[in-house]
Amino acid sequence: MKILFSFLPKPDQQANLIAGFPNAEFIFQKPFDEEILKSADIFVTYGEDLSASHIESAHQLKWIMVASAGLEKMPMKEIANRNIIVTNVRGIHKTPMAESILAHILSIKKSLPIIAENQRNGEWSKKVNSSELFGATALILGPGAIGGEVGRILQAFGVYTIGCNRSGDLANHMNEMISFSQLKEVLPTADIVLSILPSTTETRHLFTYEHFHCMKRTAIFMNFGRGDVLKEEELLRALQDNRIAYAVLDVFENEPLPKGHPFWEMNNVIVSPHVSSHSSQYVVRALEIFTKNLTMWINENNQMENLIDLEKGY
Amino acid sequence: MKILFSFLPKPDQQANLIAGFPNAEFIFQKPFDEEILKSADIFVTYGEDLSASHIESAHQLKWIMVASAGLEKMPMKEIANRNIIVTNVRGIHKTPMAESILAHILSIKKSLPIIAENQRNGEWSKKVNSSELFGATALILGPGAIGGEVGRILQAFGVYTIGCNRSGDLANHMNEMISFSQLKEVLPTADIVLSILPSTTETRHLFTYEHFHCMKRTAIFMNFGRGDVLKEEELLRALQDNRIAYAVLDVFENEPLPKGHPFWEMNNVIVSPHVSSHSSQYVVRALEIFTKNLTMWINENNQMENLIDLEKGY
Numbered sequence: 162m163k164i165l166f167s168f169l170p171k172p173d174q175q176a177n178l179i180a181g182f183p184n185a186e187f188i189f190q191k192p193f194d195e196e197i198l199k200s201a202d203i204f205v206t207y208g209e210d211l212s213a214s215h216i217e218s219a220h221q222l223k224w225i226m227v228a229s230a231g232l233e234k235m236p237m238k239e240i241a242n243r244n245i246i247v248t249n250v251r252g253i254h255k256t257p258m259a260e261s262i263l264a265h266i267l268s269i270k271k272s273l274p275i276i277a278e279n280q281r282n283g284e285w286s287k288k289v290n291s292s293e294l295f296g297a298t299a300l301i302l303g304p305g306a307i308g309g310e311v312g313r314i315l316q317a318f319g320v321y322t323i324g325c326n327r328s329g330d331l332a333n334h335m336n337e338m339i340s341f342s343q344l345k346e347v348l349p350t351a352d353i354v355l356s357i358l359p360s361t362t363e364t365r366h367l368f369t370y371e372h373f374h375c376m377k378r379t380a381i382f383m384n385f386g387r388g389d390v391l392k393e394e395e396l397l398r399a400l401q402d403n404r405i406a407y408a409v410l411d412v413f414e415n416e417p418l419p420k421g422h423p424f425w426e427m428n429n430v431i432v433s434p435h436v437s438s439h440s441s442q443y444v445v446r447a448l449e450i451f452t453k454n455l456t457m458w459i460n461e462n463n464q465m466e467n468l469i470d471l472e473k474g475y
Numbered sequence: 476m477k478i479l480f481s482f483l484p485k486p487d488q489q490a491n492l493i494a495g496f497p498n499a500e501f502i503f504q505k506p507f508d509e510e511i512l513k514s515a516d517i518f519v520t521y522g523e524d525l526s527a528s529h530i531e532s533a534h535q536l537k538w539i540m541v542a543s544a545g546l547e548k549m550p551m552k553e554i555a556n557r558n559i560i561v562t563n564v565r566g567i568h569k570t571p572m573a574e575s576i577l578a579h580i581l582s583i584k585k586s587l588p589i590i591a592e593n594q595r596n597g598e599w600s601k602k603v604n605s606s607e608l609f610g611a612t613a614l615i616l617g618p619g620a621i622g623g624e625v626g627r628i629l630q631a632f633g634v635y636t637i638g639c640n641r642s643g644d645l646a647n648h649m650n651e652m653i654s655f656s657q658l659k660e661v662l663p664t665a666d667i668v669l670s671i672l673p674s675t676t677e678t679r680h681l682f683t684y685e686h687f688h689c690m691k692r693t694a695i696f697m698n699f700g701r702g703d704v705l706k707e708e709e710l711l712r713a714l715q716d717n718r719i720a721y722a723v724l725d726v727f728e729n730e731p732l733p734k735g736h737p738f739w740e741m742n743n744v745i746v747s748p749h750v751s752s753h754s755s756q757y758v759v760r761a762l763e764i765f766t767k768n769l770t771m772w773i774n775e776n777n778q779m780e781n782l783i784d785l786e787k788g789y
Contacts, residue, residue, distance in 0.1 A: 256609045257585075260632070264585040267578035271571075272750075274591060280746045283739045285731035287748055292755040295570045317631035318574070417599035425597045432594045434601050436586075441606040 162186065163221070164455075165201040167193040167210050168228070170444055181452060182459075198222070203458075205451060208232060208249075213239045224458060228447040230254055230438075231387075232474060233360060241471035248454055250447050251467045252306050254438040258357075259310040261437035262385055265409045266353060269381060269431075270294050295319040300351035301335070302326075302344075302367075303358035303386055309333035311355065323347055327363065341367065348375035353383065359475075360387035367391070373399030381407040385437050388413040393424075400429055411437040476500065477535070478769075479515040481507040481524050482542070484758055495766060496773075512536070517772075519765060522546060522563075527553045538772060542761040544568055544752075545701075546788060547674060555785035562768055562781045564761050566620045568752040572671075573624040575751035576699055579723045580667060583695060583745075584608050609633040614665035615649070616640075616658075616681075617672035617700055623647035625669065637661055641677065655681065662689035667697065673789070674701035681705070687713030695721040699751050702727040707738075714743055725751040 166189045170178070179187050188197055198204060198219050204211075208227040213236040216222070224246040227235065232249065240247060268274065272289035279286045297320050301308045304324035312322040312334030324332040325347070329340030339347050341363075348354065354376060358364040368391040376382070382405050384390060393414050399405055410424065411433040424430045454465045469475065480503045484492070493501050502511055512518060512533050518525075522541040527550040530536070538560040541549065546563065554561060582588065586603035593600045611634050615622045618638035626636040626648030638646040639661070643654030653661050655677075662668065668690060672678040682705040690696070696719050698704060707728050713719050724738065725747040738744045768779045783789065 256633075257605065257607060260581060260608055261585045261605070264578070264581035264587055267574060268582050268587055271575045271578040273578055273582055273587070276745070276747050276750070277588060277591065279748070280739060283734060285746075285748045287750050287753070289748075289750050289753065290755075291571065291575070291750065291753045293571060294574055295756075314631055317628055319570075420597060425594060431590070432599075433590050434593070434599045434603075436590070436601050436603050436605065439601070439603065439605045441604075442609075 162203070162459075163188065163197075163201045164203040164205065165190065165193055165197055166205045167191060168205075168207055170448060174444065174448055178448070178452070182455060185455075203455075209234045211235055216240055216243060216245070224248070226451050226454065227469075228444075228451070231359075232469065237471060237474060246465070247469040247471060248450075248465055248467045249469060250450050253443065253446050253450070255306050255310045257440035257443065258307045258385060258437050259314055261411070261433070262311050262355065262383065263314055265383065265431060265433070266381065267294060269407055269409070274428075297321070297352040298323065298350050299353040299355060300325060300347060302354070302356040302390075303364075304332035304335055304338075305357070307385075308355075308357045309335075311357070320353075323351065344372060345375050348372060349377065351380060352377065353381050355383040356386045356390050358386040358390050360389050365389050368395075370395040370398060373404045376405050378403060379406050381405070381409065383409040383411075385411045388416065397423055400427060407431075409433065411435055476517070476773075477502065477511075477515045478517040478519065479504065479507055479511055480519045481505060482519075482521055484762060488758065488762055492762070492766070496769060499769075517769075523548045525549055530554055530557060530559070538562070540765050540768065541783075542758075542765070545673075546783065551785060551788060560779070561783040561785060562764075562779055563783060564764050565781045567757065567760050567764070569620050569624045571754035571757065572621045572699060572751050573628055575725070575747070576625050576669065576697065577628055579697065579745060579747070580695065581608060583721055583723070588742075611635070611666040612637065612664050613667040613669060614639060614661060616668070616670040616704075617678075618646035618649055618652075619671070621699075622669075622671045623649075625671070634667075637665065658686060659689050662686060663691065665694060666691065667695050669697040670700045670704050672700040672704050674703050679703050682709075684709040684712060687718045690719050692717060693720050695719070695723065697723040697725075699725045702730065711737055714741060721745075723747065725749055 162185045164185050164187050169189050169191050175189055198215060200221050202221050203224045204222060205226045208229045216236055216239040222245055227249040230249055230251055270292050272291045275289045299315050299320050300323045301312060302325045315322050316334055322335050323337045324335035325339050327341055329338050331338055400408055407429050409431040412435055416435055418432060424432050450466055457465050476499045478499050478501050483503050483505050489503055514535050516535050517538045519540045522543045530550055530553040536559055541563040544563055544565055584606050586605045589603045613629050613634050614637045616639045629636050630648055636649050637651045638649035639653050641655055643652050645652055714722055721743050723745040726749055730749055732746060738746050764780055771779050
């Protein structure tokens with residue numbers, strides 16, 4: 162049984178895998194060797210390095226473990242045609258992303274960028290205009306595992322949480338739920354508007370200039386889902402027109418954000434280079450899920466975690 | 476009845492006071508006029524502008540409302556001799572301080588200063604080395620109203636909280652309690668060490684170089700209590716020796732922190748100019764406490780809130 166990784170766990174993590182599965186042959190390569198993929202049974206990847214032609218020539222491949230939540234860059238049709246199993250690490254982002262989102266919200270509310278700038282200038286200034294998170298209202302588009310975790314923590318800070326999804330059906334840690342069609346009615350009440358929506362035909366360009374126009378001028382817009390939930394030119398216009406106060410962006414229409422893009426230099430925009438899910442614990446947790454699933458796979462147990470329905474794509 | 480303020484609430488807040496107490500004469504001045512203090516019945520102050528000689532000549536003065544928690548700069552002996560009532564705004568700092576403390580912790584854990592620096596340089600870099608708050612251990616020196624609020628929120632993030640006070644007696648939202656004498660035993664387990672201790676004879680220089688020596692090299696030290704809990708030269712040495720990873724300081728031995736002090740330029744020190752308790756809601760909450768107490772005072776009701784015991788000083 163040949164297991165090819167296209168990323169490099171730490172030496173002790175590699176050693177643990179090898180010791181834990183003595184009958185498996187582990188190969189760790191970054192980038193991976195296409196020749197080796199041809200004879201691999203299992204491929205462990207971040208999900209951004211597989212093409213349709215790889216799948217065609219990977220005759221032994223039975224299982225792809227994607228150590229990421231997004232599968233957009235995977236040749237799903239070809240994988241489905243070959244009946245290759247796909248698993249991912251759904252839920253793994255919950256903790257680091259909720260922490261990142263709260264870090265950005267609190268940093269803005271408590272004026273940390275201004276405090277840092279004053280320190281760089283050697284200036285003791287008490288005029289930093291901090292405000293409070295307590296008593297604020299947050300609107301969370303896409304309240305799934307991550308949004309629910311954000312909602313749980315926001316509620317601990319005394320924030321009123323409104324979830325927004327397609328159906329308007331109940332989600333965890335939301336004081337209230339609305340559907341996409343009610344968005345414009347509720348936007349005027351929100352101090353924080355956070356999208357964690359995936360990229361689907363329904364969410365693409367869901368958020369328009371008109372939506373920003375409905376928001377409080379003091380509101381913070383945050384995108385931690387996918388960049389194509391809006392046209393960046395519309396967000397840019399909303400910021401330039403002071404329709405909203407701040408944007409915190411972890412995702413963009415084009416990543417990396419191109420050099421010279423106006424966002425880089427705007428002091429009411431935070432450019433976070435798609436790192437909110439990063440964590441020192443990320444690979445640890447991904448390998449936990451993998452080793453659990455590998456044990457089941459070896460034992461032909463079909464209760465593997467995070468199996469992807471290749472028809473639905475999630 | 477003459478009420479002198481030595482700070483300026485917003486015009487609508489001033490108007491509300493005047494409308495709410497038509498029999499009182501309100502005077503708002505910053506700085507205040509010493510002549511007017513001589514005939515004032517009530518003085519409302521942030522507590523940093525009163526001298527012993529002021530008290531001596533303020534013959535009508537019966538009540539000093541301090542819109543702050545610290546009373547160190549008040550001429551307490553002279554006030555006590557005159558039997559002037561003192562009230563403060565104890566507890567008012569709980570929410571903004573807990574939010575500020577969490578903002579700094581999360582900002583460091585999620586590498587926000589590095590993300591900001593990369594943005595200033597127009598650099599899309601995913602190498603930001605974020606870590607997680609989840610699963611960390613926090614040691615909180617002085618777990619009173621503020622520390623308890625910090626503990627409550629840290630626990631929501633999955634942090635194990637250890638409170639430390641003189642007695643080791645139970646405090647709210649602490650998984651464990653220790654006394655000052657057990658500090659060195661417990662310091663090696665803490666990822667975050669936070670002092671919210673007031674300045675007393677017992678807490679002065681409580682924290683020494685040896686304590687930093689006991690800490691994890693990856694630990695963050697935070698001082699949001701009073702600057703004299705340590706000698707700054709010892710903290711500086713601990714940082715220079717890499718005994719600890721980071722210091723976040725909202726209070727200092729001398730405030731403002733003098734120009735040219737090494738802390739200004741150290742990239743593992745955050746200089747927050749004693750603003751963690753600031754909030755857009757601060758004066759709103761202080762005036763709520765004041766108007767409630769003023770109504771009682773007028774009605775000669777002795778249930779006033781936050782009365783200070785002038786013997787104990789708190």
